[in-house]
Amino acid sequence: MALLIQALVVSLETNIEEMKQKFGETDNVRDEWCKKATDAESQINELKSMMQRFLFHVDRTYIRH
Secondary structure, X not given: OHHHHHHHHHHHHHHHHHHHHHHHHHHHHHHHHHXXXXXXXXXXXXXXXXXXXXXXXXXXXXXXX
């Protein structure tokens, strides 16, 4: 009976370690996705600003002529 309990404990400990590893990998993937999303958002905001500056310049150019 003691061997059975010991085997179950070892099995549970192994499962716990595997789950910790999987959660760690999931955290890494989540962090990478968040970084990519933040980078994409920054690029979108930069493009919006560039478009606004361009349109402002175009409007001013046509208004002068």
